[in-house]
Amino acid sequence: MLNIYITSSEKKCGKTFITAGIAATMQSLGYSTTVYKPIQTSGIEKNGFMQSPDLTFVKTIDPYINTHFTYLYKYNTEPLIASEQDNEFIDIDLIQSEYKRITTVSECTIIDGDSGILSPLADNILTIDLIKKLSIPILIITSPNDNAVNNTLLTIKSAQEKGIDIRGVIINNIPENCDKTLLTSIPRIIEEYTNVKVLGLVPELTNKYSPEDLITAILNGIDVESIFNVKIEKLDFN
Secondary structure (H helix, E strand, O other): OEEEEEEEOOOOOOHHHHHHHHHHHHHHOOOOEEEEEEEEOOOEEEOOEEEOHHHHHHHHHOOOOEEEEEEEOOOOOOHHHHHHHHOOOOOHHHHHHHHHHHHHHOOEEEEEOOOOOOOEEEOOEEHHHHHHHHOOOEEEEEOOOOOHHHHHHHHHHHHHHOOOOEEEEEEEEEOOOOOHHHHHHHHHHHHHHOOOOEEEEEEOOOOOOOHHHHHHHHHHHEOHHHHHOOOOHHHOOO
16 A cells, blocks of 8 residues: 655654655555645635645645545644644544545545644554554655754654654755755664664755655655655656
8 A cells, every 4th residue: 555644853844845745656656645634723814714724735746635624723832832822632443534534535645643642642543553543654844954963753652652653764955055065964873873764865856846846855755665665657658
């Protein structure tokens, strides 16, 4: 099954950007793809309706990607706090049911997590418990900053303690002037201190870019086959 849960070691590392890029890549390879956002905080009100900004972004990259959310909150806070403020509480059994339904109609399902894996969702339930319940592997997104190693190792350790399959780490938003020593050291240390591989390095796309530019960045910078742990014949261009 071509399913993955994309999470991040910190905020603003471009998790949804990578989600959209991988989804658009899989769609371009001919796989029917759905991006599922179980919980969206910081919803945007437009024309009297609440919209998911993350799923809206995915649609701007490829309008043919299927998108779906279960909970949409207007507050830009942790999911548990947002659910309490909106008085609509999170039921992970409902999320599991909707995930199962989506996977029956999509060849590739990508879950875009709203927060880190230790974020609370309900009483005594963390995001990591939801991931375990879904029995889905995770992909961790980080960025090349001073906290990248610490935050990534903490995420990996927490996931491993729960027996969650970690497919790898992607380092995203790499600026053109990124310190070369930092960029070399982060992947090395992550791989030395864990059994988790760094599967890709993705540059920061600062100017206006096309969906094709994003797909090219994904194909050139990321080991897509290792993300899904499967040989993708459509990636064999030779």
